[in-house]
Amino acid sequence: MALVKMENAVKNYKVGKVEVPALRGITLSIEKGDFAAIAGPSGSGKTTMLNLFGCLDKPTGGKVYIEEHDIITLKPDQLADVRNQHIGFIFQSFNLIPVLTAFENVEFPLILLKKHGPGTRRKKVLEMLAAVGIADLANRLPGEMSGGQQQRVAIARALVKQPDYVLADEPTANIDTKTGHEILELMRSMNEKLGTTFIFSTHDPKVMEMARRLITVRDGLVESDVRR
Amino acid sequence: MLRLALRNVFRNKRRSFLTGLSIAVAVMIAVYLWSLVSGILDDMFDNMVRLNNGHVRVLNKNYVKRERMMPLGENIPDYRAISQAAQDAPNVTLAVGRIKFGILLENQDKSKPVFANGIVPETESRISHLDQKIVEGRLIQAGEAEMNIGVNLARDLDLKVGDTLTVLTQTAYGSVAALNLKIVGIFSFGVQSIDKSTVYIPLDKTQQLLDLDNRVTEIFVFIREMNRSRPAAREIQAILDRDFPGQYLARAWQDEGIIYFYMTWARYAYAFLYFLVLFLSSFTILNTMFMSVLERTHEIGMMKALGMKDRQVMWVIVLEALLIGGIASVIGAAWGAGIAYYLATVGIDFTKTFDQMGRINLPISYVYRAIFSWGIISFGLGMGILFSALAAVPPALRAARLEPTEALRE
Ligand SMILES: Nc1ncnc2c1ncn2[C@@H]1O[C@H](COP(=O)(O)OP(=O)(O)O)[C@@H](O)[C@H]1O
Ligand SMILES: [Mg+2]
Numbered sequence: 001m002a003l004v005k006m007e008n009a010v011k012n013y014k015v016g017k018v019e020v021p022a023l024r025g026i027t028l029s030i031e032k033g034d035f036a037a038i039a040g041p042s043g044s045g046k047t048t049m050l051n052l053f054g055c056l057d058k059p060t061g062g063k064v065y066i067e068e069h070d071i072i073t074l075k076p077d078q079l080a081d082v083r084n085q086h087i088g089f090i091f092q093s094f095n096l097i098p099v100l101t102a103f104e105n106v107e108f109p110l111i112l113l114k115k116h117g118p119g120t121r122r123k124k125v126l127e128m129l130a131a132v133g134i135a136d137l138a139n140r141l142p143g144e145m146s147g148g149q150q151q152r153v154a155i156a157r158a159l160v161k162q163p164d165y166v167l168a169d170e171p172t173a174n175i176d177t178k179t180g181h182e183i184l185e186l187m188r189s190m191n192e193k194l195g196t197t198f199i200f201s202t203h204d205p206k207v208m209e210m211a212r213r214l215i216t217v218r219d220g221l222v223e224s225d226v227r228r
Numbered sequence: 229m230l231r232l233a234l235r236n237v238f239r240n241k242r243r244s245f246l247t248g249l250s251i252a253v254a255v256m257i258a259v260y261l262w263s264l265v266s267g268i269l270d271d272m273f274d275n276m277v278r279l280n281n282g283h284v285r286v287l288n289k290n291y292v293k294r295e296r297m298m299p300l301g302e303n304i305p306d307y308r309a310i311s312q313a314a315q316d317a318p319n320v321t322l323a324v325g326r327i328k329f330g331i332l333l334e335n336q337d338k339s340k341p342v343f344a345n346g347i348v349p350e351t352e353s354r355i356s357h358l359d360q361k362i363v364e365g366r367l368i369q370a371g372e373a374e375m376n377i378g379v380n381l382a383r384d385l386d387l388k389v390g391d392t393l394t395v396l397t398q399t400a401y402g403s404v405a406a407l408n409l410k411i412v413g414i415f416s417f418g419v420q421s422i423d424k425s426t427v428y429i430p431l432d433k434t435q436q437l438l439d440l441d442n443r444v445t446e447i448f449v450f451i452r453e454m455n456r457s458r459p460a461a462r463e464i465q466a467i468l469d470r471d472f473p474g475q476y477l478a479r480a481w482q483d484e485g486i487i488y489f490y491m492t493w494a495r496y497a498y499a500f501l502y503f504l505v506l507f508l509s510s511f512t513i514l515n516t517m518f519m520s521v522l523e524r525t526h527e528i529g530m531m532k533a534l535g536m537k538d539r540q541v542m543w544v545i546v547l548e549a550l551l552i553g554g555i556a557s558v559i560g561a562a563w564g565a566g567i568a569y570y571l572a573t574v575g576i577d578f579t580k581t582f583d584q585m586g587r588i589n590l591p592i593s594y595v596y597r598a599i600f601s602w603g604i605i606s607f608g609l610g611m612g613i614l615f616s617a618l619a620a621v622p623p624a625l626r627a628a629r630l631e632p633t634e635a636l637r638e
Pocket of ligand 1: 013015041042043044045046047048
């Protein structure tokens with residue numbers, strides 16, 4: 001079953017009076033359990049694709065369906081609900097809230113979700129911190145952690161509400177190769193253990209190798225889409 | 229959310245502190261200045277009412293037109309009947325006549341025109357408390373050729389208790405009249421215009437001097453509650469119109485042009501200042517929150533990406549401003565209350581200032597006292613918080629309108 005799909009999706013950006021095409025007709029569907037890399041050179045449209053998958057933006061042409069909803073028809077608050085309930089995000093520069101501890105950062109999406117009481121939240125957060133291997137850092141502030149540790153917190157934050165799928169835009173771009181490898185290993189083990197669907201972008205060939213589905217884009221079009 | 233806002237307040241301690249300080253100072257100024265201004269105004273009205281007006285004043289209609297000239301000819305021939313009728317009206321505690329006129333006081337080579345009040349000594353204690361204000365000698369007595377004068381006047385003309393002076397004036401019929409009066413007491417109201425240029429003479433002697441028989445120029449009426457003066461004035465007016473159609477006027481103190489003028493003017497001027505101070509200080513909140521939002525563009529974009537709604541984003545920003553503004557307002561209100569309490573118990577002495585400024589024709593006391601009122605303090609506190617919250621709205625809207633994709637762009 002497709003979690004999210006694009007049908008001939010087009011995205012143009014207006015720069016002054018000129019329309020810059022970022023996506024020029026993409027048809028693609030992400031299936032449950034995918035561990036998919038979107039690969040391509042800089043400027044090929046990877047971020048734009050993830051923004052559409054993430055309900056952060058709407059296409060200028062074609063359709064994007066999430067859980068059978070056409071996102072064009074959703075209002076800002078409804079889009080926020082979809083993101084909150086169904087999608088996890090991992091950002092290139094971690095984007096943790098600097099004044100909150102690791103624990104509080106991971107708890108944050110659960111608070112927005114308003115589904116669990118404090119006790120349940122605490123249990124879920126601690127479990128997730130343990131799962132990403134930083135249970136002992138729960139009370140540290142982001143500023144007191146290394147890049148790799150911060151990205152682990154970010155992964156815990158994305159996974160704690162058990163989203164349908166997780167989007168990660170160049171999750172390893174800001175950390176060294178070895179740590180990047182560990183982070184990707186972690187994501188893949190989560191994919192295997194919890195069945196969480198991951199879609200991440202990269203232009204690093206080593207990272208592409210670890211994907212089980214490799215989608216290559218170039219100039220706003222899908223060049224190839226292979227499963228391994 | 230509260231935790232997040234609280235931590236954000238402490239994120240830039242210096243900036244939050246300075247912002248808070250400016251709010252605290254503004255609230256402090258607002259609170260203590262209002263306490264002081266209220267104290268001064270209340271004192272002024274109290275003096276005006278007690279010394280110049282009574283709660284309701286009955287006058288000849290023609291007197292009103294030329295009140296400044298104190299026209300003795302436009303008097304109240306029906307004094308006895310009217311004061312009796314007024315006394316019988318509900319809620320009236322006192323209705324007593326008086327005559328205000330001008331005299332020339334002379335001592336050796338110095339002379340000075342002053343206001344003289346012909347009063348009934350026995351009832352004056354219930355009006356101006358003259359008996360309690362005597363600092364030397366005693367109160368004048370009915371039927372005697374005596375007078376009480378103010379301390380400043382005594383000093384200016386080198387007069388002492390026991391001195392006898394010839395006073396010159398014009399009678400109701402325009403002829404010049406003179407009378408020897410003995411100074412039996414010196415009073416101090418602590419009020420510039422009274423202590424410097426007023427004398428009190430028994431009403432009966434005054435009537436003799438001015439050829440006014442049993443007449444007076446004004447009747448002061450006092451009622452049980454000062455702020456019920458207007459309905460009381462209407463009742464008395466009805467009696468006057470019934471018994472003496474078209475001749476007399478009963479006017480409540482609020483409707484005395486000059487009092488009303490000063491009251492509104494002072495209140496508006498101060499209210500303007502009050503809100504100006506708060507308005508200016510709220511700009512520091514506006515500025516701080518804008519900087520804060522700008523610095524946190526990425527973070528806000530991320531929070532929106534995680535599913536935070538526009539309203540929630542606004543709330544986080546407003547809450548942060550409310551925390552700074554709220555804590556600062558509490559501190560500022562406490563400071564202001566402290567100063568107000570000090571000013572209410574100790575007061576500010578303006579004796580020197582007034583002596584240098586010379587004559588002011590307002591019944592302002594030499595010592596100002598603030599009013600210590602929880603109402604004023606909590607209003608200041610509330611306004612501080614309200615202005616902080618309002619000032620946070622534009623930056624909060626800006627934060628809420630951020631597009632997550634734009635905000636997250638590297
Ligand atoms: N907000 C924007 N405004 C204008 N042009 C944009 C914007 N975002 C992306 N683009 C353009 O769209 C194309 C695709 O960008 P992007 O999706 O960020 O590529 P990638 O993530 O693969 O580097 C690029 O040509 C880029 O310049
Ligand atoms: Mg990109």
